[in-house]
Amino acid sequence: MVALVQTARFEGKAAVVTGGSRGIGAAVARRLAGEGAAVAIGYRGNKEAADALVAELASDGGRATAVRADAADPEQTRALIEQAVTEFGRLDVLVSCAGIEHFDALEKITPADFDRVFGVNTRGQLFAAQHAAAHMREGGRIVLTSSVSAARAVFGHTLYASSKAAVESMVLNLSAELGQKGITINAIAPGGTATDMAAEHGASYLHPELVGKMSMSEWAGIQVALKRLAEPSEVAAGYAFLASDDAAYMTGRTLQVDGGMF
Ligand SMILES: NC(=O)c1ccc[n+]([C@@H]2O[C@H](COP(=O)([O-])OP(=O)(O)OC[C@H]3O[C@@H](n4cnc5c(N)ncnc54)[C@H](OP(=O)(O)O)[C@@H]3O)[C@@H](O)[C@H]2O)c1
Known part of the structure; x- marks a missing residue:
């Protein structure tokens, strides 16, 4: 018989999760808090969702706080991290989930688009790592967010995909420096997630030839080994x-969590 193990890997630890008000970041905050971490949740505009998540975690016996911090502004990220350290007395984990999508053809991409997408997805993650470290x-432990898109060719996805590919090089290079302090830095590359x-x-x-003929779920049913999007x-x-x-x-690596995308 296999014994059930209840893990509490983050008991007594403190974490910051950027982009924690919704989606993958909210699920990470739930998971870390569920395993004992005190969690500071960063968000951009969705105060209601962030506050509701804090209340949910508190009602489950967890310790959490929500802080508005635009990941495009390193000073706001610094303030988020400093608030977590002030409230919790320490920082053990940074999970950087804040990210924005972008699709457009080469001829339509503007310098402002480039700055906006890289400002959050790339520059924002670098300075989050700097302030947390x-x-x-x-x-x-520092965990940044790439995407399976970093290594795939998709029409109009150049800005987003390259902003994430840079993150994979970022964790590889920073692993050398941060390893000197005994800190690890890795990235997750999610596949399609609901x-x-x-x-x-x-x-x-x-x-483009499939647009309108197939839903994202139908596409996942064909292109993903596990035949569905991730929760x-x-x-x-x-x-x-x-x-x-x-x-x-484990440091300097990017772990794909993609259900076996091919
Ligand atoms: N979903 C996927 O299929 C998928 C696949 C690969 C990679 N990813 C990556 O995984 C991460 C999470 O994606 P998701 O699907 O959970 O996205 P989502 O549902 O759009 O949620 C995005 C989260 O990021 C926050 N955010 C966005 N811009 C921000 C900014 N400038 N400053 C601070 N917070 C900001 C949002 O805050 P507010 O609620 O306050 O706006 C929200 O909490 C992103 O980095 C994304 O690129 C997602």
Whole structure:
């Protein structure tokens, strides 16, 4: 008989989750809090959802707080992290989930589009790592967010995909520096996951000849080994692994949690 193990890998630890008000980030906050972490949830505009999540975690016996912090502004991210350290007295884990989608053809991309997408998805994640690492001791864990899109060719997806590909190089290079302090840094590359982002942009992933002929779920039924999109909680399990001591000897890597996309 297999014994059931109830894990509490983050008991006594404190975490910051950017983009924690909805989607994958909210599922990560639930997972970390469920395993004992005190969690500071960063959000951009969705105060109601962030406050509701804090209330939910508190009613389940967890400790959480919500802080408005636009990931495009490193000073706001610094304030989010400093507030977590002030409230919880320490910082063990950063999970950076804040991200924005973009689809457009080359001739329509503007410098402002480039700055907006890279400002959140790439620059925002670099400075989140910088500010978090400044407060971490040996054993600190940083998990950033890439995407399976980083290594796929999709019409009109150049800005988003390249903003995420840069993150995979970022964690690889930062692993050398942060390893000197005993801090690990990795990324998760989610596949298609059932969130607001997927609902809003999923159809754009289809080849132009398939648009209108197939839903995102039907597409996943063909292109994904497990034949469906992920639930946010399934992707959150990957983040929790990289944030835990189970991944103590893993750094600089990007872990794909994609249901076997081909
Ligand atoms: N869903 C997928 O299929 C998929 C696949 C691969 C990678 N990803 C990546 O996974 C991450 C989470 O995606 P998701 O699907 O959960 O997205 P989502 O449902 O659109 O939720 C996005 C979250 O990020 C926050 N956010 C967006 N821009 C922000 C900013 N400038 N500053 C601070 N917070 C910001 C949002 O806050 P507000 O609620 O306050 O707006 C929200 O909490 C993103 O990095 C995304 O690129 C998603």
